[in-house]
Amino acid sequence: MSLTDIRYAARGLRRDLGFTAIVVLTLGLGVGANTAIFSVVSGVLLEPLPFEDPDGLVTVWEHNRQYRNTMGQVSPPNFADWREQSTVFAAMGAAHWASVALAREEGATRVVAAVVTPDMFSTVLRARPLVGRVFASADGTPESELAVILSYELWMREFGGAADLVGSTLTIAGHSFLVVGIMPAGFRVPVYPDAELWIPLRWDPSSEDRSSHFLRVVARLKPTVTVEQARAEMGTIMSRLEREYPEHNADTGVNVVPLKRYVVGDVERALFVLLGAVGFVLLIACANVAGLLLARTSVRERELGVRAALGAGRCRLVEQVVTEGMLLAVLGGGAGLLLAFWGVELLLALAPGEIPRLGAIGIDGRVLAFTLAVTVLTGVVVGVMPAIRSSRPQVLEALKTGGVGRGAGREGLSARRALVIAQVATALVLVGGAVLLVRSFAALVAEDVGFESAGLVTARISLAGRYPDAAGRAVFVDGLLDRLNWHGEAQSVAASTSVPFGGWEVNQSFEILGRPAPPPNQEPDARIISATPSYFQAMGIPVVRGRDFSERDGPSAPRVAIINEAAARQCWPGEDPIGQRLRVPPDDPEVGVEIVGLVGDVRFYALDREPTAEIYYPYRQVPGYAVNIVARVPEDPARFIRVIRDIVRDLDPSIPVYSAARFGQLIGRTAASERFYMIVLGIFAAVAAMLAAVGIYGVLSYSIARRSNEIGVRVALGASPRDVLTTVIGDGCRLAAFGLVLGLVGWLALSRALTPLLHEIDATDPLTLLTTALMIVAVTFLASYLPARRATRVDPMVALRVE
Structure with a gap:
C-alpha cells in the first residue's frame, strides 16, 4: 500500500462524499459500539485489582453443604483456627460490616464502615495510605486508643480535604477515634466496597461464639502456592474443625475463591453476552459496507477495465481497492473512537451500582489497541469481496461504449444478496435477544411484592451508641x-x-x-x-x-x-x-x-x-x-x-437519618441490572435492524437500477404498478425469508447464553421467536417499499427506446 494509492483513494472518496459519509458513519457505529462495550469489559474484567500482586489475593468462605451456600460468612473462632493452622497463606485478615454515626457540628451523618483486623491493610492488601499510616498490630489491642482510617472520598466530602485531619479526633458511634490515615482515591476493602471508613478489630476472635458467622476473610497466598493447594489444605483443616465442633460446624466445608473472581461476581457472563452482541453489530456494519463497496466496484468496472487494458496487473487493481477499503476503515475507526467516548459516558450513566469497578472503566491504552485491531480487521473484512471482484475486470465489456461489466451483472448482485441475508440472520439473533430481555424484564417487574408500594416511603435511623x-x-x-x-x-x-x-x-x-x-x-x-x-x-x-x-x-x-x-x-x-x-x-x-x-x-x-x-x-x-x-x-x-x-x-440532632427513599425506587433498584442489559441490548438490536433495513434497501435499489429496462418492458406489456410493487417487495421478503431461516439456526445455537439473565421465560420461547420474525418482516417490508414505489415510476417508453 503506497502513498500514491492512499492519495488516489482519498481523491476518489472526496469525489463521492455522500458514499463516504454513509460508510464512515456505518463503520463508526460498529467500531464505536464495540469500543464502548470493550471498555467496560476491560475495566471490570481485565484490569488488575489495585493491590500489590493482586493475583495472590483470595477470599475464604465457609461452605454450608446443607443449604448449598458456598460463600458463607465465617465465625470468629473458625477464622482464628484457620489463621493459626494454615501454612499456605502469607497473611490472613477478616472484616465485618458496620453502620456508624459520624458526629459533626451541623448534625450526625451515617457512614458505612468496615471493622478489620489490623493486618488487613499492611500485610494482606499491602495498601499504602495517601496521608498518615495504616493500622499497626497495637491498634487491635483493648488498651490502645481507638483509631480510624478514612477513605479519600469521605475526607473530601465531609472535611473538604483538611490537611490537619490526621492526628485529630472524631466522634464516631458516640466514641472518640484518632484519625491515623487517609487512603488514596478509589481505595476500598474489596469484601465491603461500600465502606468509607475502617476501624480495627479489638477483640480475640477465638473467644467469640462459634455459632455467630459474620466475618469475611481475605488472605494472601504464599508466592509458590496455588489456589488448588490452598483449597486442599483448608479443606483438611475444616474437616478437622467439623469433627471437633460438630454442634457448630456440621455439614460445613471451606471455599477458597480468587479475589478477582469474587469482585467480578456474576457480571462476567452478562458482559461477554453484550460483547458478543456488539460484535454482531460490527459484522452487520461490515456486511453493509461490503455491499456498498461491491456496488461501487460495479460502477467502476469500466474504470478498472481501462486500467487493466493499459497494463495494470491484477495485484495492482486489488491493492487499489483494498487501500480504499482500509482508508474507509481508518476513517470509520476514528469516528467510532469519538462515538465511543460518548458511549462510555452513556453506559456509565445507565450502569447500575451492582456492576463492580465502574471507576476503572474508560478509554485507556488497552481499549485503544482493541480499537486499532478492530479497525484493521474491519478494513480487511469490508475489502475482501470488492477486492476479489476487482481482480477479474472484463476488459472488452468495459471498453464498449455504454458497456456494463460483469460486476454489474447477476454474479455481483448475488454477492450483495448473500450479504443482506447474513445481515438479516444476525439481526434476528440480536432482536430476538432484546425481545427476550424485554419480556423477562416485564415478567420481573410484574411480580407481586406482597405489599402496596404506591405512596409508601421509608427512612432509616440508627440509635446505636446514643x-x-x-x-x-x-x-x-x-x-x-x-x-x-x-x-x-x-x-x-x-x-x-x-x-x-x-x-x-x-x-x-x-x-x-x-x-x-x-x-x-x-x-x-x-x-x-x-x-x-x-x-x-x-x-x-x-x-x-x-x-x-x-x-x-x-x-x-x-x-x-x-x-x-x-x-x-x-x-x-x-x-x-x-x-x-x-x-x-x-x-x-x-x-x-x-x-x-x-x-x-x-x-x-x-x-x-x-x-x-x-x-x-x-x-x-x-x-x-x-x-x-x-x-x-x-x-x-x-x-x-x-x-x-x-x-x-x-x-435528637445526633441521630443520623439515611437510606430515605420511596419504595418504588427501592424496588426499581433490584431490577436495575436487568434494565441495563435490556436497554443496551435493545439499542444494539435497533442498530442491527436499522443496518439490515439499509442493506435490504440498498440491494433492492441497486437491483431496480440494473433491471429498469426490464421493468419498463413489463409495464409496456401490461404489468400494473401493483404487479411491479408486489414483485420488488417479494424480492425483499425472499431475502428476509432466507435470513430468518439462517437466523433461526443461530438463535437456537446462541440463545442459551442469555438463560442466566432471564426471568420466568425460556431462551427458546416460541412466542418470542414469532414476535421477532414478525418484526424482521415488518422492517423488510418498510425497507422494500420505497424501492418498489420507485420501480412503479419507471417510464416504459425509455425502456423501449433502449431495447
Missing part, C-alpha cells in the same frame, strides 16, 4: 411516631428493624417448642423483624389470620410473635400456626413466644427471589438498634421524607 438501653430506644421510637402522626400528612406511620428491599436483614435459627430438637446446623431459620403496631397496615401487608400487634404488647406483657405464610408452610404445613410456640435465642427456653398472627408473604430481597420465612416481634419487646420509619403518604411522598429528617433532628 440509646444503649432497650427502654430508651423504645421511648424514642414511640415519641418519633407520635410526632409524625401528629403532623397529619401520612395516612399511617410505623417502624420496623428492616423493610423489604431495604438491604438490611437479620436471619437467625429458631426452634419449635414441643418438638424434638433437630440435628446441629439443621434448625429452621427465619428473618427476624421487630415492628410497631400498625406496621402491616402501613405497608399494606394483609393479616391473614389471628391479630396484629397492639399497644398492650409491651415489655412486661407475654412474649408474642407474628409469622408469615412462608414460615407456616415450612414449619406447620396443613396446620393452624396460631397458638403455637417457638423460640429464637435468647428467648426463654421453657416458654418461648406465642404465635398470635399470620401475615402474607413479601418479596424481601429481590423481585426474582421467592419469599422466605419471617418472624415478627413487637418492637417494644425486642427494640432494635436501628429502625426504618415507614409512612403511607397519598400526596408528595418526597416532602414527607424531609418531614422525617426535620422531626428526627428536632428530637
Whole structure:
C-alpha cells in the first residue's frame, strides 16, 4: 500500500462524499459500539485489582453443604483456627460490616464502615495510605486508643480535604477515634466496597461464639502456592474443625475463591453476552459496507477495465481497492473512537451500582489497541469481496461504449444478496435477544411484592451508641411516631428493624417448642423483624389470620410473635400456626413466644427471589438498634421524607437519618441490572435492524437500477404498478425469508447464553421467536417499499427506446 494509492483513494472518496459519509458513519457505529462495550469489559474484567500482586489475593468462605451456600460468612473462632493452622497463606485478615454515626457540628451523618483486623491493610492488601499510616498490630489491642482510617472520598466530602485531619479526633458511634490515615482515591476493602471508613478489630476472635458467622476473610497466598493447594489444605483443616465442633460446624466445608473472581461476581457472563452482541453489530456494519463497496466496484468496472487494458496487473487493481477499503476503515475507526467516548459516558450513566469497578472503566491504552485491531480487521473484512471482484475486470465489456461489466451483472448482485441475508440472520439473533430481555424484564417487574408500594416511603435511623438501653430506644421510637402522626400528612406511620428491599436483614435459627430438637446446623431459620403496631397496615401487608400487634404488647406483657405464610408452610404445613410456640435465642427456653398472627408473604430481597420465612416481634419487646420509619403518604411522598429528617433532628440532632427513599425506587433498584442489559441490548438490536433495513434497501435499489429496462418492458406489456410493487417487495421478503431461516439456526445455537439473565421465560420461547420474525418482516417490508414505489415510476417508453 503506497502513498500514491492512499492519495488516489482519498481523491476518489472526496469525489463521492455522500458514499463516504454513509460508510464512515456505518463503520463508526460498529467500531464505536464495540469500543464502548470493550471498555467496560476491560475495566471490570481485565484490569488488575489495585493491590500489590493482586493475583495472590483470595477470599475464604465457609461452605454450608446443607443449604448449598458456598460463600458463607465465617465465625470468629473458625477464622482464628484457620489463621493459626494454615501454612499456605502469607497473611490472613477478616472484616465485618458496620453502620456508624459520624458526629459533626451541623448534625450526625451515617457512614458505612468496615471493622478489620489490623493486618488487613499492611500485610494482606499491602495498601499504602495517601496521608498518615495504616493500622499497626497495637491498634487491635483493648488498651490502645481507638483509631480510624478514612477513605479519600469521605475526607473530601465531609472535611473538604483538611490537611490537619490526621492526628485529630472524631466522634464516631458516640466514641472518640484518632484519625491515623487517609487512603488514596478509589481505595476500598474489596469484601465491603461500600465502606468509607475502617476501624480495627479489638477483640480475640477465638473467644467469640462459634455459632455467630459474620466475618469475611481475605488472605494472601504464599508466592509458590496455588489456589488448588490452598483449597486442599483448608479443606483438611475444616474437616478437622467439623469433627471437633460438630454442634457448630456440621455439614460445613471451606471455599477458597480468587479475589478477582469474587469482585467480578456474576457480571462476567452478562458482559461477554453484550460483547458478543456488539460484535454482531460490527459484522452487520461490515456486511453493509461490503455491499456498498461491491456496488461501487460495479460502477467502476469500466474504470478498472481501462486500467487493466493499459497494463495494470491484477495485484495492482486489488491493492487499489483494498487501500480504499482500509482508508474507509481508518476513517470509520476514528469516528467510532469519538462515538465511543460518548458511549462510555452513556453506559456509565445507565450502569447500575451492582456492576463492580465502574471507576476503572474508560478509554485507556488497552481499549485503544482493541480499537486499532478492530479497525484493521474491519478494513480487511469490508475489502475482501470488492477486492476479489476487482481482480477479474472484463476488459472488452468495459471498453464498449455504454458497456456494463460483469460486476454489474447477476454474479455481483448475488454477492450483495448473500450479504443482506447474513445481515438479516444476525439481526434476528440480536432482536430476538432484546425481545427476550424485554419480556423477562416485564415478567420481573410484574411480580407481586406482597405489599402496596404506591405512596409508601421509608427512612432509616440508627440509635446505636446514643440509646444503649432497650427502654430508651423504645421511648424514642414511640415519641418519633407520635410526632409524625401528629403532623397529619401520612395516612399511617410505623417502624420496623428492616423493610423489604431495604438491604438490611437479620436471619437467625429458631426452634419449635414441643418438638424434638433437630440435628446441629439443621434448625429452621427465619428473618427476624421487630415492628410497631400498625406496621402491616402501613405497608399494606394483609393479616391473614389471628391479630396484629397492639399497644398492650409491651415489655412486661407475654412474649408474642407474628409469622408469615412462608414460615407456616415450612414449619406447620396443613396446620393452624396460631397458638403455637417457638423460640429464637435468647428467648426463654421453657416458654418461648406465642404465635398470635399470620401475615402474607413479601418479596424481601429481590423481585426474582421467592419469599422466605419471617418472624415478627413487637418492637417494644425486642427494640432494635436501628429502625426504618415507614409512612403511607397519598400526596408528595418526597416532602414527607424531609418531614422525617426535620422531626428526627428536632428530637435528637445526633441521630443520623439515611437510606430515605420511596419504595418504588427501592424496588426499581433490584431490577436495575436487568434494565441495563435490556436497554443496551435493545439499542444494539435497533442498530442491527436499522443496518439490515439499509442493506435490504440498498440491494433492492441497486437491483431496480440494473433491471429498469426490464421493468419498463413489463409495464409496456401490461404489468400494473401493483404487479411491479408486489414483485420488488417479494424480492425483499425472499431475502428476509432466507435470513430468518439462517437466523433461526443461530438463535437456537446462541440463545442459551442469555438463560442466566432471564426471568420466568425460556431462551427458546416460541412466542418470542414469532414476535421477532414478525418484526424482521415488518422492517423488510418498510425497507422494500420505497424501492418498489420507485420501480412503479419507471417510464416504459425509455425502456423501449433502449431495447
